[in-house]
Amino acid sequence: MKYLDEYRDPVLARAILDEIHRITTRPWTLMEVCGGQTHTIVKQGIDEALPQGVRMIHGPGCPVCVTPLEQIDKALAIAARPDVIFTSYGDMLRVPGTSTDLLALKARGADVRIVYSPLDALKIAVDNPDREVVFFAVGFETTAPANAMAVAEAARRGIDNFSVLVSHVLVPPAMTALLDSPANQVQGFLAAGHVCAVMGWTEYEPIASTYHVPIVVTGFEPLDLLEGILMAIRQLEEGRAEVENQYVRAVKREGTPLAQRQIMEVFEIVDRTWRGVGPIPDSGYRLRAEYARFDAEQRFDVGTIHTLEHPACIAGAILTGAKVPLDCTAYGTLCTPQKPLGAPMVSSEGTCAAFYSAARGLDARKVSLR
Amino acid sequence: MCLGIPGKVIEVRDDAALLMGKVDFGGVRKEVCLAYTPEVRLGDYVIVHVGFAISRVDEEEALKTLEILEQMGGLVTTELETMGKGMDRPAVLSDDGSPATFGSASASAGAATSAAGGPS
Numbered sequence: 001m002k003y004l005d006e007y008r009d010p011v012l013a014r015a016i017l018d019e020i021h022r023i024t025t026r027p028w029t030l031m032e033v034c035g036g037q038t039h040t041i042v043k044q045g046i047d048e049a050l051p052q053g054v055r056m057i058h059g060p061g062c063p064v065c066v067t068p069l070e071q072i073d074k075a076l077a078i079a080a081r082p083d084v085i086f087t088s089y090g091d092m093l094r095v096p097g098t099s100t101d102l103l104a105l106k107a108r109g110a111d112v113r114i115v116y117s118p119l120d121a122l123k124i125a126v127d128n129p130d131r132e133v134v135f136f137a138v139g140f141e142t143t144a145p146a147n148a149m150a151v152a153e154a155a156r157r158g159i160d161n162f163s164v165l166v167s168h169v170l171v172p173p174a175m176t177a178l179l180d181s182p183a184n185q186v187q188g189f190l191a192a193g194h195v196c197a198v199m200g201w202t203e204y205e206p207i208a209s210t211y212h213v214p215i216v217v218t219g220f221e222p223l224d225l226l227e228g229i230l231m232a233i234r235q236l237e238e239g240r241a242e243v244e245n246q247y248v249r250a251v252k253r254e255g256t257p258l259a260q261r262q263i264m265e266v267f268e269i270v271d272r273t274w275r276g277v278g279p280i281p282d283s284g285y286r287l288r289a290e291y292a293r294f295d296a297e298q299r300f301d302v303g304t305i306h307t308l309e310h311p312a313c314i315a316g317a318i319l320t321g322a323k324v325p326l327d328c329t330a331y332g333t334l335c336t337p338q339k340p341l342g343a344p345m346v347s348s349e350g351t352c353a354a355f356y357s358a359a360r361g362l363d364a365r366k367v368s369l370r
Numbered sequence: 371m372c373l374g375i376p377g378k379v380i381e382v383r384d385d386a387a388l389l390m391g392k393v394d395f396g397g398v399r400k401e402v403c404l405a406y407t408p409e410v411r412l413g414d415y416v417i418v419h420v421g422f423a424i425s426r427v428d429e430e431e432a433l434k435t436l437e438i439l440e441q442m443g444g445l446v447t448t449e450l451e452t453m454g455k456g457m458d459r460p461a462v463l464s465d466d467g468s469p470a471t472f473g474s475a476s477a478s479a480g481a482a483t484s485a486a487g488g489p490s
Contacts (some may be wrong), residue, residue: 012440015439016439026380033431036373036374089420094372098446116400116419116420116421117401117403117420117422118420118421119403120421120423139420142374142419142420142424143419143420145406145419145422145424146403146420146421146422149403149422157386159481194417194424194425196415196421197374197424197425198424198425220373220374223439227435227439241448247429248428248434249429249431249432250417250428256406256407256424256425258406258407259406259422259424262405262406295481321418
């Protein structure tokens with residue numbers, strides 16, 4: 001893309017950063033919701049270049065991280081069945097369940113396959129009519145259009161050996177849950193650009209006005225993030241609390257209506273539990289009754305699931321922004337991307353993995369053997 | 371899975387009543403479902419998540435944003451220059467250490483290129 005490089009222009013980045021420094025008169029705490037944004041912010045050191053007192057809290061927007069342990073354990077139970085081909089986005093494979101993960105299960109002989117798109121999983125089902133093909137339908141509003149289409153296509157084409165294990169979560173209820181928390185520190189949000197590309201931003205307007213909190217729909221390039229931060233701080237400094245759109249090249253107020261229609265045809269809104277955060281009302285999707293025959297949880301009896309998190313992991317505090325990875329005793333020692341204890345260390349969108357790949361604070365944790 | 375990637379639409383076709391196509395991501399080509407963005411034409415840019423185009427990238431808007439940013443950059447530079455010494459950090463410098471002017475970054479880059487490599 002000819003203008004993609006320009007969104008990484010260091011000279012412009014410097015200029016926006018200087019403008020942020022110029023207009024900032026007070027300490028402010030902002031949260032970027034999306035893990036993809038966290039990754040850019042930490043990798044580029046944007047958070048460390050902001051004026052003193054301006055703090056970025058890294059939000060819960062990592063689908064891998066917030067998929068509840070119980071769903072991971074169900075996935076493991078289903079994937080272990082000899083009649084099942086279990087398909088998943090690649091980043092779910094190393095997420096630790098209570099006793100193992102999908103990758104280890106695959107190494108022990110389970111038929112676990114990585115797919116790039118849920119339509120690929122559907123194709124595997126067509127090619128293997130005598131096997132049950134299950135797709136792990138996780139994610140935020142960004143993957144929901146794809147996952148909904150896979151189910152709708154299975155129904156339309158009568159692909160009955162296909163089913164989905166659904167663990168879908170939604171951004172706006174998580175934002176209100178954070179704002180409702182007595183421990184909340186967030187004064188302004190950078191909303192996830194691609195979630196809004198699908199859903200638009202009308203859902204955020206009542207949040208901005210009710211909680212008097214600026215929300216800036218923001219993209220993923222370094223310049224996008226800097227401009228989003230600038231717009232949020234400008235609102236805070238001027239006492240405004242509106243929804244603004246930084247990511248105009250990809251997001252419209254109404255979002256992508258065809259995708260929304262497909263999502264709502266296949267899914268309905270339910271309460272969901274977020275790993276590390278807990279239950280949040282109306283914060284996810286499940287299949288509608290008309291599509292319940294494609295629900296893997298109904299198709300396979302997984303028995304009783306007893307979950308147990310690793311005691312050293314503080315993923316919940318990380319996901320809500322109450323703590324940073326450097327506050328964790330296991331970070332970089334017991335817990336690394338090669339051997340993650342908790343989900344935020346698994347995915348590249350996880351805060352712990354973002355810190356680790358930028359080598360934040362790792363020097364201090366190295367053990368000298370001499 | 372959550373990272374959307376912008377790419378260029380290089381093929382559009384109807385595949386068993388589903389609008390599909392191919393998208394080029396800087397040389398890597400992938401099958402992409404275009405059902406949610408039926409307005410896209412060959413050569414358009416789309417943002418793709420897990421094999422689905424979820425949004426068409428508006429090139430005009432993209433360029434407009436950059437222009438605004440560059441103008442703002444110009445203002446900031448001017449202000450930095452007028453403020454002179456006393457800033458806790460030097461005004462923006464270009465690669466060779468000389469003060470850079472915003473808004474004409476590409477123009478000066480072009481000028482440098484033609485000075486270095488142009489026919490003389």
